[in-house]
Structures are given as structure tokens and as C-alpha cells.
Amino acid sequence: MKKKIALPKLSDEMKSAVLCAWLKQEGEEYKKGEPIYEIETEKVISQVEAEEDGIMVHQLVEEGDEVSVGAELAEVE
Amino acid sequence: MIYIETNSTDVFYNFAAEYYFAAIKPIDETVFLFWRTTPSLIIGKYQNTLEEIDNDYAIKHNITVARRMSGGGTMYIDMGGWQFTFIEKDKNGEIHFAEYLQPVIDALKELNIKAEFNGRNDLLIDGRKISGNSQYKLGDRTVHHGTLLFDNDIEQMVRATTVDEYKITSKSIKSVRERVTSIREHLEHDIDADEFKRLMVEHIMDGKSYKTYTISDEEKVILEKIADERFRPWEVVYGKNPKFDITNKKHFKGGTVEAKLNVNRGMITDCALYGDFFGLERVNELQEALVGCPYRKDDVIDVIKQHGLENMIHDVSAEELAELIVV
Incomplete structure (x- = not known):
């Protein structure tokens, strides 16, 4: 089943982040716990891990884009 | 601790x-x-x-x-x-x-x-x-x-x-x-x-x-x-610089040359040179040769020399040309 993944809030002050790198490309499979993208916010680099096994279907933002907390980043299944 | x-x-x-x-x-x-x-x-x-x-x-x-x-x-x-x-x-x-x-x-x-x-x-x-x-x-x-x-x-x-x-x-x-x-x-x-x-x-x-x-x-x-x-x-x-586009101009004896490049992961992915005092054919050859070349002066000089393009602009050395391309 297809669903969207969204940018999590990592601190009380966090409003947005720059999606710096996709670590899983479209069509690529991943396991729960594997990092799928990297963000920078408040001078912190964090890798965000998959909450469950899945496939990266479609990336909705480009590397370097600034996105708000809760914004949809990708379609996965 | x-x-x-x-x-x-x-x-x-x-x-x-x-x-x-x-x-x-x-x-x-x-x-x-x-x-x-x-x-x-x-x-x-x-x-x-x-x-x-x-x-x-x-x-x-x-x-x-x-x-x-x-x-x-x-x-x-x-x-x-x-x-x-x-x-x-x-x-x-x-x-x-x-x-x-x-x-x-x-x-x-x-x-x-x-x-x-x-x-x-x-x-x-x-x-x-x-x-x-x-x-x-x-x-x-x-x-x-x-x-x-x-x-x-x-x-x-x-x-x-x-x-x-x-x-x-x-x-x-x-x-x-x-x-x-x-x-x-x-x-x-x-x-x-x-x-x-x-x-x-x-x-x-x-x-x-x-x-x-x-x-x-x-x-x-x-x-x-x-x-x-x-x-x-x-x-x-240097190779991990996020993707960027760069435009640079340089004045030579014979006139001005402008270089426009796209660079991704430290490699030149697109290149265009503008100027009215060199042959189109040689420019095309250099533009094509530079695609895939690391965005580094020494590598650009090597590409220019390998293709015999040192003198494509009168009185301009490979080093000077490379300085236009890699700032």
C-alpha cells in the first residue's frame, strides 16, 4: 500500500529542515531502521531511519530543498 | 564522563x-x-x-x-x-x-x-x-x-x-x-x-x-x-560541494571569455564557453571534453592539453584558460 512519509519534528524549536541527501533512491528497497534521508536543521545533521520495511517509490522534494515540519517528503510502499 | x-x-x-x-x-x-x-x-x-x-x-x-x-x-x-x-x-x-x-x-x-x-x-x-x-x-x-x-x-x-x-x-x-x-x-x-x-x-x-x-x-x-x-x-x-552553477568572466588580450558550468559532486556536468574570438569547433570540443572532468584546476589543464587546445585562444595558456573555468 502506498503512503507518504513526512518530516518529523526533532526539537521544540524546529520549524523546518533542509533535506540534504536522499540515502535511498527511487525504486530502492529498505529495511526498518535503515537511514533513508539526511537533514540539516539548527546546525545538526541527522539521518532519519525507516519506521518499517519499504520501497522508495517517488521522492517529492529535491536535495537542498528546505521543508517544513510535517511536509510530505516521499511516497513509499 | x-x-x-x-x-x-x-x-x-x-x-x-x-x-x-x-x-x-x-x-x-x-x-x-x-x-x-x-x-x-x-x-x-x-x-x-x-x-x-x-x-x-x-x-x-x-x-x-x-x-x-x-x-x-x-x-x-x-x-x-x-x-x-x-x-x-x-x-x-x-x-x-x-x-x-x-x-x-x-x-x-x-x-x-x-x-x-x-x-x-x-x-x-x-x-x-x-x-x-x-x-x-x-x-x-x-x-x-x-x-x-x-x-x-x-x-x-x-x-x-x-x-x-x-x-x-x-x-x-x-x-x-x-x-x-x-x-x-x-x-x-x-x-x-x-x-x-x-x-x-x-x-x-x-x-x-x-x-x-x-x-x-x-x-x-x-x-x-x-x-x-x-x-x-x-x-x-571539495568533491562533496552540493550541486552548483557558476558563471565566471575573464578578460584576455583579445577579448572577454565567459564560462558557464554546472558542477555536481565535484564533477563538471555541463559547460558552455562564450566569446567571439575563437573557433566554434574547438570550443565545442573543449566543452564536450570537460564534461565528467573533476572541478579542479590541474585536471582541467590536463584535459585542455590532452585535446591539444592550449592555443585555442591566441596568447592564452592552458593555465589561464583553466583559471577561467575553475575559480
């Missing part, structure tokens, strides 16, 4: 030590390092060197250029300043700065220095910056590092981070320039950089007898290997 002395002023070796204790040999207790480096320009993980530093100035003045694994902007630091690092188990991926900065603020207070936070996780004295801080998270560890501008060459700092205005468009993280000051200027009784380190480490480690960990000879070899693979290569320092 456990203190680890790296006994090194090599920025790459110190970054390797941080990485080692975060990713390869994590220790249950919080690790604390206090170190300094020979003059270095340290750029954030997703910054573009071209937009942040004067690389020619850095080369001329023996300033090392390094890319760290954490975010934020560019810092200049030399033997007059210190860096501190905390490495500890991550707390559910959440971001915390205060718990790392409070011990530093408290230690400075012992020296009668009143430092405070600003909104960008810097420490300030009277509104001027003395410490920039950033973090990276790797697996289940957080690495927090910060600078302490004790007695740095601020003139060199300003000069090395003054960049010519090339026409660059990119989505890289941009530095925020702030006014800085040296901690030493604010001391009631002058102490040197070594004494400052001793006092800071003692305050942060809560006394004179604290737990330490000694890096073994075997581990030193591993740290050098990590530095060689993950921090020293050109491909890391």
Missing part, C-alpha cells in the same frame, strides 16, 4: 577520533575531547567551499581546508583557539544543545567570564561570538562539537572567509557572519592557551582527578586510516 586526549593538532586526525568513538568504538560513558589544530578552515557538511572560503589565500597561508560531518557554517580556527567535543548515546533522535553548552558556560563563569547563548547555538560575550557549535548524529550516537575562540588570529579569520563574488547558484547551506571576540581579552588575569585548556577541562570534568582513556598505538593507526579515507581526500573536502 571520560576524557580522551588526542595529542594531535591535525584537524583530520581529530575528526577521525570523533568518528571512531561515535561509530566504531562507542563507549558507554560520555566522551569528552578538548583539542586544537593548526590553522584550519572548517566548512559544514553541506556547504560549498567556493561560496565560503578564499581557497587561494588558504593555500598561500598554509591553512588546511576540511569538511566536518556536522551542519552549520564555516569556522576558522588556529592554535590560539580550542575545540571541544562531547560524544554520547543519542536520546531518541531529538536535538539538544543546552546540556552540552551549559558545562562550557559554567566553566567560563569560573574564569569570571559571562557567556550566553544566542538563538543559533553560539556562545557570546557582550553580543560577540566566542563559540560556534554543531552536531551530527551517527547510529545511536550524538557528536556535539564547538569552538572556543581563546586568542585566534581574527584578521586571518576574516581574510580567509572573504570570498570573491562569483555568480554561483546553489542550494548549499550558507554561513551567517557574526562579530567575534577573543576570550583572552575578557580575562581579569591573563593566562595562556595551555592554562586555559587545563582549567576548562578540570571544570568540565568536575575536578583534577578525572577518568581518562588513552588511545593505543594500534588505535592511532586506525585513526590515521579513518582520516585518510573519510576526511583528507579532495573528493571529500
Whole structure:
């Protein structure tokens, strides 16, 4: 089943982040716990891990884009 | 908390030590390092060197250029300043700065220095910056590092981070320039950089007898290997610049030439040269030959020479042409 993944809030002050790198490309499979993208916010680099096994279907933002907390980043299944 | 002395002023070796204790040999207790480096320009993980530093100035003045694994902007630091690092188990991926900065603020207070936070996780004295801080998270560890501008060459700092205005468009993280000051200027009784380190480490480690960990000879070899693979290569320092477009113009005897390039992961992905005094065929040949070439002067000179295009513009050498292409 297809669903969207969204940018999590990592601190009380966090409003947005720059999606710096996709670590899983479209069509690529991943396991729960594997990092799928990297963000920078408040001078912190964090890798965000998959909450469950899945496939990266479609990336909705480009590397370097600034996105708000809760914004949809990708379609996965 | 456990203190680890790296006994090194090599920025790459110190970054390797941080990485080692975060990713390869994590220790249950919080690790604390206090170190300094020979003059270095340290750029954030997703910054573009071209937009942040004067690389020619850095080369001329023996300033090392390094890319760290954490975010934020560019810092200049030399033997007059210190860096501190905390490495500890991550707390559910959440971001915390205060718990790392409070011990530093408290230690400075012992020296009668009143430092405070600003909104960008810097420490300030009277509104001027003395410490920039950033973090990276790797697996289940957080690495927090910060600078302490004790007695740095601020003139060199300003000069090395003054960049010519090339026409660059990119989505890289941009530095925020702030006014800085040296901690030493604010001391009631002058102490040197070594004494400052001793006092800071003692305050942060809560006394004179604290737990330490000694890096073994075997581990030193591993740290050098990590530095060689993950921090020293050109491909890391310059090759990891986020994708950018650049336009540069140069005036030669016969007229002006303009170069427009797209660069991605350190490689030229597209190139166009404009000028009205060279043959179209040869320009096309050079444009095509440059695609896939690393964005590095020596490599561009090699490509020009390999294709016999040194004299495509009258009286312009391969080196001069390369300086137009790679700024």
C-alpha cells in the first residue's frame, strides 16, 4: 500500500529542515531502521531511519530543498 | 564522563577520533575531547567551499581546508583557539544543545567570564561570538562539537572567509557572519592557551582527578586510516560541494571569455564557453571534453592539453584558460 512519509519534528524549536541527501533512491528497497534521508536543521545533521520495511517509490522534494515540519517528503510502499 | 586526549593538532586526525568513538568504538560513558589544530578552515557538511572560503589565500597561508560531518557554517580556527567535543548515546533522535553548552558556560563563569547563548547555538560575550557549535548524529550516537575562540588570529579569520563574488547558484547551506571576540581579552588575569585548556577541562570534568582513556598505538593507526579515507581526500573536502552553477568572466588580450558550468559532486556536468574570438569547433570540443572532468584546476589543464587546445585562444595558456573555468 502506498503512503507518504513526512518530516518529523526533532526539537521544540524546529520549524523546518533542509533535506540534504536522499540515502535511498527511487525504486530502492529498505529495511526498518535503515537511514533513508539526511537533514540539516539548527546546525545538526541527522539521518532519519525507516519506521518499517519499504520501497522508495517517488521522492517529492529535491536535495537542498528546505521543508517544513510535517511536509510530505516521499511516497513509499 | 571520560576524557580522551588526542595529542594531535591535525584537524583530520581529530575528526577521525570523533568518528571512531561515535561509530566504531562507542563507549558507554560520555566522551569528552578538548583539542586544537593548526590553522584550519572548517566548512559544514553541506556547504560549498567556493561560496565560503578564499581557497587561494588558504593555500598561500598554509591553512588546511576540511569538511566536518556536522551542519552549520564555516569556522576558522588556529592554535590560539580550542575545540571541544562531547560524544554520547543519542536520546531518541531529538536535538539538544543546552546540556552540552551549559558545562562550557559554567566553566567560563569560573574564569569570571559571562557567556550566553544566542538563538543559533553560539556562545557570546557582550553580543560577540566566542563559540560556534554543531552536531551530527551517527547510529545511536550524538557528536556535539564547538569552538572556543581563546586568542585566534581574527584578521586571518576574516581574510580567509572573504570570498570573491562569483555568480554561483546553489542550494548549499550558507554561513551567517557574526562579530567575534577573543576570550583572552575578557580575562581579569591573563593566562595562556595551555592554562586555559587545563582549567576548562578540570571544570568540565568536575575536578583534577578525572577518568581518562588513552588511545593505543594500534588505535592511532586506525585513526590515521579513518582520516585518510573519510576526511583528507579532495573528493571529500571539495568533491562533496552540493550541486552548483557558476558563471565566471575573464578578460584576455583579445577579448572577454565567459564560462558557464554546472558542477555536481565535484564533477563538471555541463559547460558552455562564450566569446567571439575563437573557433566554434574547438570550443565545442573543449566543452564536450570537460564534461565528467573533476572541478579542479590541474585536471582541467590536463584535459585542455590532452585535446591539444592550449592555443585555442591566441596568447592564452592552458593555465589561464583553466583559471577561467575553475575559480
